[in-house]
Amino acid sequence: TEGLARKQWVTLPNGDKAWATQEGSLTGRIINGEFFAADGSQPTGKVDLGDIVVYVSEDHKLLTGWQKIDGKDYFFNDDGRPASGWLNYGGSWYFLDSNGLMQTGWVHPSGSYWYHLAANGKMDTGWIKDGGKDYYLDPTSGAMKTGYLSWGGKLYHADSDGAMYEAPCYYPDMLRYAQNIYSATRWLIQIDTHQNRFAVYYGSYGNWVPWHEWYCTTGAPGMWTPHGQFTAGMKGLYFGSGYRCWYYTQISGEYLIHSILYNSDGYTVRDGRLGYHGSHGCVRLATENAKWVYNNIPYGTKIYIW
Incomplete structure (x- = not known):
């Protein structure tokens, strides 16, 4: 296994594909488009290949793209690996956990700003109302705004929690x-x-x-x-x-x-x-x-x- 690629699908001399683990062993196989375990069986559903978890359909194909599993939305890359982090799909941004699960509501990526994802997973921008409070999200990046905001001829202010309030005008x-x-x-x-x-x-x-x-x-x-x-x-x-x-x-x-x-x-x-x-x-x-x-x-x- 010296020189073998790690943590990816590799093409074997006979044209089949196999998953190469970090240690260099070959686990799952894809033969004529169908998934086989290392022991030759054809499991379906959730399959652990050591470095990654893949999902296999009833017709033995690796799930890719958007998939609904147990009522929840996941996204898988073309090689079956779950996508994670920010995903731009169809012109909209989504945020996925390490298992490819689509997130909704407020998310705070490490070392980043707060963002809000709608019920359909799409990143919100502009003004939103959540829990009876108003928030302003950058129209381009989606980052939650804090501090002062001049908008529509009015001044607003938000503390670190992002809830916007119109600043009063005393004069x-x-x-x-x-x-x-x-x-x-x-x-x-x-x-x-x-x-x-x-x-x-x-x-x-x-x-x-x-x-x-x-x-x-x-x-x-x-x-x-x-x-x-x-x-x-x-x-x-x-x-x-x-x-x-x-x-x-x-x-x-x-x-x-x-x-x-x-x-x-x-x-x-x-x-x-x-x-x-x-x-x-x-x-x-x-x-x-x-x-x-x-x-x-x-x-x-x-x-x-x-």
Whole structure:
């Protein structure tokens, strides 16, 4: 058996086929299209060849393709071996276990995303409802989406379980204004200095969806925050002499978006108030929100202030 192929059907000199095991022994035979065991018998149903399990029909043929066995759907390759993992058949994707059994419902292949398979085994895409909850599956890959999703002019969010919920819009008037504003990036910031509201949008002209809505602190009387349209400029981790502000993003000149006001140690809060007119013209946010802007809003993003 030296040099003999392993774990596959091999053609013998007389034209018959035999299964070569990993150890090199020959087990089942296919003679004139019919299956025979090593002892010459012709079993039907489930047959263990050592390395693989095959299914043999009543007319002694190896089952191939889709087969229903004991009420369950299986798929077998042309050589009788059960297919496993992802299978593309007829333009649809299916997922099979190691025995070729078609899977339905949620599957989580090792090191992969979650996927959902319909009752007919086909991989779902787009929106589905399962157990009364909504899920969004990538329209191409079928992978379950988590985090934020902008779809149909609305913003949705899913935690790690994938269940999607529409994110609320607390500032509907600002959302309406946003639709008439153009930004050079996929992001837009609006700041309402009258009510000290700060909103971040994702999308494009006419199709903005609210991503974050926060309270902020803007300029005190006589030191008003400038109004108009600006673009996000340089960024920095912190600034201040005798005080400290974290995570700044430039609006224009010395006017910045940054954290609440800290003492010079950078850790104890000097003024953490939000939602009032109390800065020297900059826009203050909760520190975690200023950090989000610092990390996520790209240079050139439109900032509209009124």
